[in-house]
Amino acid sequence: MLRRNVIAAAAVVMAALIGGCSASGGATAAEGDIGTGAPAGAKVTVIEYASVTCGACAAWQAQTYAAFKAKYIDTGKVRFVFREFPTGPVEVAAAGFLTARCAGEDKYLDVVHELMASQQEMLGGGNPRTVLLRVANAAGLSEEQFTQCVTNPDNIAALEARSRAAIDAGISGTPTFLVNGVTTGRSLEELSAAIDAELAK
Secondary structure: OHHHHHHOOOOOHHHOOOOOOOOOOOOOOOEEEEEEOOOOOOOOOEEEEEOOOHHHHHHHHHHHHHHHHHHOOOOOEEEEEEOOOOOOHHHHHHHHHHHHHEEEHHHHHHEEEHHHHHHHHHOOOHHHHHHHHHHHHHHHHOOHHHHHHOOOOHHHHHHHHHHHHHHOOOOOOOEEEEEEOOOOOHHHHHHHHHHHHHHOO
């Protein structure tokens, strides 16, 4: 069982736990942003608000991310920023995000993606800690480091602050995608239309 004090990060987002994709938010850099692709300040920034426990987020990663990455991230056309928005079960999502942070910025997205790929196992009725610890170990964290990571008050407070910032930006569901601060659809076609229009300016 996950340590209960991980749930401290959950209270701030409980009112926002809906699965739809509808919101607005800014394109400006936020505290704790982790991005890839073009450098900060690029002409086009794509922000994804998502959760490692969100089924639609895992589906987008499985079905769309590779093509999106090849077309826009690997080519350096856009700055892609992933922002955390824990959804239920929030204590599992929070522990997942904390683990990704503790793995280090260079491994952060890999850990997030592995957790999403393992989502059915993680939420399928067994002990989520088993999956979380396995992914943490693969990222180089010992069991002791994992436990310290997900129970560290400073780490939890930082996640809470990022969650508050998302709510303050008007985010109300996952996954939510913004292209230069404007909400767009999640399909590659919708993302491409918005991105290409911005690149053409």
